[in-house]
Amino acid sequence: MSFKIAIIGAGSVGFTKKLFTDILCVPEFKDIEFALTDVSEHNLGMIKAILDRIVEANKLPTEVTATTNRREALEGARYIISCVRVGGLEAYADDIRIPLKYGIDQCVGDTICAGGILYGQRNIPVILDFCKDIREVADTNAKFLNYANPMAMNTWAAIEYGKVDTVGLCHGVQHGAEQIAEVLGAKSPRELDYVCSGINHQTWFIGLRLNGRPIGKDELVAAFEAHPVYSKQEKLRIDVLKRFGVYSTESNGHLSEYLPWYRKRPDEITRWIDMSDWIHGETGGYLRYSTETRNWFETEYPQFLEAASKPIDPAKRSNEHASRILEALETNRVYRGHFNVKNDGVITNLPQDAIIESPGFVDRFGINMAAGITLPEACAATCMASINVQRMSVHAAISGDIDLLKLAVLHDPLVGAVSTPEEVWQMVDEMVVAQAQWLPQYADAIPAAKERLSKSKVKTREWAGAARRSVRSIEELRAEKAALKQAG
Numbered sequence: 001m002s003f004k005i006a007i008i009g010a011g012s013v014g015f016t017k018k019l020f021t022d023i024l025c026v027p028e029f030k031d032i033e034f035a036l037t038d039v040s041e042h043n044l045g046m047i048k049a050i051l052d053r054i055v056e057a058n059k060l061p062t063e064v065t066a067t068t069n070r071r072e073a074l075e076g077a078r079y080i081i082s083c084v085r086v087g088g089l090e091a092y093a094d095d096i097r098i099p100l101k102y103g104i105d106q107c108v109g110d111t112i113c114a115g116g117i118l119y120g121q122r123n124i125p126v127i128l129d130f131c132k133d134i135r136e137v138a139d140t141n142a143k144f145l146n147y148a149n150p151m152a153m154n155t156w157a158a159i160e161y162g163k164v165d166t167v168g169l170c171h172g173v174q175h176g177a178e179q180i181a182e183v184l185g186a187k188s189p190r191e192l193d194y195v196c197s198g199i200n201h202q203t204w205f206i207g208l209r210l211n212g213r214p215i216g217k218d219e220l221v222a223a224f225e226a227h228p229v230y231s232k233q234e235k236l237r238i239d240v241l242k243r244f245g246v247y248s249t250e251s252n253g254h255l256s257e258y259l260p261w262y263r264k265r266p267d268e269i270t271r272w273i274d275m276s277d278w279i280h281g282e283t284g285g286y287l288r289y290s291t292e293t294r295n296w297f298e299t300e301y302p303q304f305l306e307a308a309s310k311p312i313d314p315a316k317r318s319n320e321h322a323s324r325i326l327e328a329l330e331t332n333r334v335y336r337g338h339f340n341v342k343n344d345g346v347i348t349n350l351p352q353d354a355i356i357e358s359p360g361f362v363d364r365f366g367i368n369m370a371a372g373i374t375l376p377e378a379c380a381a382t383c384m385a386s387i388n389v390q391r392m393s394v395h396a397a398i399s400g401d402i403d404l405l406k407l408a409v410l411h412d413p414l415v416g417a418v419s420t421p422e423e424v425w426q427m428v429d430e431m432v433v434a435q436a437q438w439l440p441q442y443a444d445a446i447p448a449a450k451e452r453l454s455k456s457k458v459k460t461r462e463w464a465g466a467a468r469r470s471v472r473s474i475e476e477l478r479a480e481k482a483a484l485k486q487a488g
Contacts, residue, residue, distance in 0.1 A: 001028045001029060001031065001032065001330060002031050002032060002033075003032055003033070003078040003079070003139075003330075004032065004033045004034075004035060004076050004077045004078055004079075004139075005023070005032060005033070005034050005035070005077060005078070005079045005080075005081065005326075006034075006035040006036075006037065006073045006074050006077035006079070006080045006081070006138075007019065007034065007035070007036050007037070007080075007081045007082075007083070008037055008038075008070060008073070008074075008080065008081070008082045008083070008084055008130060009037075009038055009082055009083040009084035009085065009148065010036035010037060010038050010043075010044060010047055010066070010083070011038035011039075011040045011042075011043025011044055011046075011047060012083040012085070013043065013046060013047045013050070013297055013304070014293070014297070015083055015147070016036070016047050016051075016083065017047070017050055017051065017054075017308070018318055018320065019081060019083075019320065019322055019323070020034060020051055020054065021054065021312050021317075022317050022318050022320055022322065022323035023322070023323045023326060024054075024058070024060065024062065024312055025312060025314040025317040025323065026323060026326070026327045026330075026331070028327075028330065028331055029326070029327075029330075030060050030061060030062060031061050031062065032062060032063075033062070033063040033064075033065070034051065034062065034063070034064045034065070035065050035066075035067070035072075035073040035074070035077060036048060036051075036064065036065065036066040036067070036073065037066070037067055037068065037069070037070045037072075037073035037074075038066075038068065039068065040068075041068055044066045044067075044068065045066070046297075046301060047066070048064060048066040049305060050304060050305055050308045051064045051308075052064055053305060053308035053309055054308045054309075054312065057308065057309045057310065057311065058311055058312050070130070070133060071133050071137055074130075074133045074134060074137050074138045075137045075138070076137070076138065076139055077134075077138045077139060077142060078138075078139040078141070078142055078143070079142065079143055079145060079326060080130070080134055080138060080142060080143070080144045080145065081145045081147065081322060082127070082130065082144070082145070082146050082147060082148050082154075083147045083148055084123065084126065084148045085148065086119075086122040086123045086126050086438055087119075087122050087435065087438045089287070089290060089291055089294065091118075091119075091122060091435050091438055092109075092110075092115075092119070092287055092290070093287060094118075094431060094434045094435055095109045095110075095114070095115030095116075095118055095119055095287075095431075096109055096115060096283075096284040096287050098114075098427060098430050098431050098434060099113075099114040099115060099415075099427060099431075100283075100463050100464070100465055101427070101430075101460040101461060101462065101463065102418070102419050102423045102424075102426075102427045102460060103418045103419060103423075103461075103463070104414065104415055104418050104419060104427075105263055105266070105269055105283050105465045105466050105467075106257050106263075106283070106284065106414075107253030107254065107256060107257055107263075107273075107278075107279075107281050107282060107283065107284070107285050107286065108253060108254050108257065108285065108286040109257065109284075109286075109287075110149040110150060110286065111149060111150050111151070111152075111200070111201045111254070111257075111258065111386075112150065112257075112258060112386050112389050112390065112393075112412055112413075113257045113258070113412055113414050113415060114409055114412065114415055114427065114431070116149070116150045116153075117150075117389065117393045117405070117408055117409055117412065118431050118432075118435060119149065119150055120150045120153035120154070120390075120393050120394070120397055121393070121396065121397045121405065121432075121435075121439055121441075121442075122435065122438040122439060123148060123150070123153070123154055124153065124154065124157045124394065124397035124398065125397065125439075125440060125441055127146075127148075127154050127157050127158050127162060128157060128158075128161060128162050128398075130144070130158075130162070131144070131158055131161075131162025131163065131164040132162070134162075134164050135162075135163065135164060141165070142164070142165070143165050143166075143167070143329075144158055144162075144164045144165060144166040144167075145166075145167055145169055145322055145325070146158060146166060146167070146168045146169065146340075147168075147169050147170075147322075150390075150393075151168045151170055151200040151201070151340055151355075151357075152168070152199055152200050152340065152354075152355040152386075152387075152390050153355075153390050153393055153394050153397070154168065155167070155168035155340050155341075155355045156342075156353075156354075156355045156390065156391075156394045157394055157397065157398070159341075159342050159355075160342075160353070160394070161398055167325070167339050167340060167341060167367055168200065168339070168340025168341070168355065168357070169320070169321045169322060169325075169339065169340065170200055170201070170338075170340065170357065171319065171320055171321075172200070172201060172203065172249040172250055172251075173196045173203055173249050173338040173357070174319040175249070175251075176196070176203075176205065176247065176248070176249035176250075177189055177192055177194055177196070177205075179230060179234075180192060180194070180205065180208065180215075180220070180247060181210075182227075182230075183220075183223040183224050183226075183227045183230060184210050184215065184219075184220075184223050185223075186210060186211075191210055191211050192208065192209070192210055193207075193208075193209040193210075193212075194207060194208050194209070195207035195359060195370075195373070196249060196338055196357075196358075196359065197338075197347060197356070197357070197358040197359065197373045197375060198249075198347075198356065198357060198358075198375060198379060198383050199350070199354065199355065199356055199357055199383045199386060199387060200340050200355070200357045201249070201250045201254055201255075201258065202248065202249075202250065202255075202258055202379075202382060202383050202386060203248070203249040203250075203338065203357050203358075204244075204246045204247070204248055204249070204375060204376070204379045205246055205247045205248075205249070206246055206373075206375065206376065206379075208220070217241070217242075217245045217246070220241065220247060221238065221241055221242055224237075224238050224241065224247075225238065232274050232276070233252060233274045233276060233277070233280045234251075234252050234274075234280070235252065235272050235273075235274065236252045236255060236256050236262050236272040236273070236281070237250075237251075237252050237255055239272070240255065240259075243378070244376065244378045244379060244382075245376060245378075246376060246379060251279045251280065252272075252273060252274065252279070252280045252281050253273065253278070253279050253280050253281035253282065253285055253286075254279070256269075256272060256273065256281055257414055258382070258386060258413065258414070259382065259413060259414070260413040260414055260416060260417035261417070263414055263417075263418075264414065264417040264418050266466035267466075269281065269283075269466040269467060270466055270467060273467060275467060275469075278469075281467065282467050282468070282469060283464070283465030283466055283467045283468040283469075284465060284468060285469075288469055288470075288471050291471050292471055292472055292477060295471075295474060296474065296477055299474050321335075321337045321338075321339070324337065324362075325337070325362050325367070328362035328363055328364075329362060329363075329364060329366070330364075332363050332364045334361055334362065334363045335361070335362045335363075336359065336360070336361050336362075337359070337360065337362070338357055338358060338359055338360070339357065339358070339360045339367055339369070340355050340356070340357045341355065341356065341358075341360070341367065341369060342354075342355060342356075343355070343356045345371050345372075346358050346369045346370070346371050346372075346373060347373050347374070347375060347380075348372060348373065348374045349374055349375055349377075349380045350375070350380060350383055350384065350387065351384075351387060351391075353391070354383075354387045354390075354391075355390070358370065358373060359373075385411075385413050386413070388411060389408050389411050389412050389413075392404055392405075392407055392408035392411065393405070393408040396408055397441065398441075399441070400441030400442050400443075400444070400445065402428070402429075402432065402442055402445040402449065405428055405432075405442075406424060406425050406428045409424050409427070409428055410424045422458050423458055425452075426452070426453065426456050426458040426460075429449040429450075429452050429453050429456075430453060432445065432446065432449050433446060433449050433450055433453065
């Protein structure tokens with residue numbers, strides 16, 4: 001087989017390498033072309049050198065090109081994969097820093113909440129530019145695979161306004177299933193069968209069977225509470241399991257910021273999170289992790305390049321969906337996964353226009369969703385709160401309506417639990433002004449926002465958050481990795 005895959009945001013070096021090696025684990029895909037594109041020529045050069053080394057080490061005919069000209073990369077592409085973060089870590093730092101001034105403590109801030117909504121405002125205009133190029137220069141039947149957050153908002157915009165065949169992809173379901181299999185004592189995650197459905201980062205394991213045996217709420221709660229690690233790291237998720245009756249896919253830290261109950265007071269935050277790793281609820285945890293990862297890669301690049309000389313091992317193919325979707329579409333080897341698509345009747349008690357995440361099957365005929373799923377009422381209610389915020393956020397990003405943007409932020413569950421309307425209005429003005437260079441749709445609204453800020457009497461505070469850690473130096477990271485290696 002010979003076809004072209006374009007990867008937008010390919011400077012996301014570790015993730016691009018994973019997708020690349022996964023795809024090359026498919027025997028029929030050795031002769032394809034990868035076109036890498038990114039706004040950073042520096043990052044492109046580093047990842048191209050790594051991928052070229054993999055191709056050379058494995059004696060493959062695979063072609064790898066790299067260009068900052070996105071349209072050139074997309075020309076003739078059959079598949080387009082997006083892993084972009086518009087504004088990079090600079091804008092992301094504001095997504096965390098500014099809401100903290102108004103008492104809003106986020107762990108990740110890339111899905112909803114104040115940070116995730118502004119992230120969507122930056123991404124959606126760029127996503128629509130991608131879609132325009134895809135319609136004009138990519139393969140006629142091109143498929144757009146979106147890995148970038150905020151997943152639901154990006155996918156919603158690409159489908160509804162970009163008019164491109166789009167699927168959103170995430171790995172939260174797989175990771176949650178691995179946890180459940182472990183606490184139930186399974187020898188392999190493959191022993192666990194499950195139905196998981198909802199919206200991205202709020203999907204729910206509504207059906208569980210271990211080696212064919214149904215698993216109920218009480219057994220699952222007991223298994224998690226008995227686990228020596230997860231009982232400490234996933235306190236909030238276990239509490240939601242007890243109250244809702246089903247387990248959520250998303251990590252302790254991520255889940256905490258989609259709900260109005262656990263992060264609204266500093267003492268509640270420290271009660272429910274765990275500081276053993278950023279993902280369990282640390283303030284700005286993913287920003288710290290992303291910053292350290294970038295610094296580590298820049299410093300240790302020669303090691304990454306050397307590691308690329310190893311043979312590709314198909315047994316180590318990751319559980320990311322992308323390579324398996326492509327394999328199913330091209331070879332007709334059927335793949336079952338969980339995909340982000342427009343609802344259109346898949347989940348009976350969520351809106352038809354919402355982007356849902358639910359089970360589907362892939363073959364030559366495309367992605368075929370399992371329809372007619374009904375969520376437990378509490379799960380549907382929680383999802384609905386986020387969907388309403390996502391819908392307003394997408395419409396605001398398309399129209400450049402700053403008043404609608406403020407209403408979207410006001411209706412966010414955590415923001416509403418912490419902040420007053422006056423605080424929300426000022427916070428949005430401050431975030432839009434700070435990120436103006438990435439928000440072209442709000443250009444006409446920026447001068448008035450600046451004027452309001454100059455006259456505002458709403459009080460703010462400089463606050464690091466309830467559980468903030470400093471970015472570690474390279475030396476500290478080296479020492480930690482050495483200690484872990486010695487212990488393991």
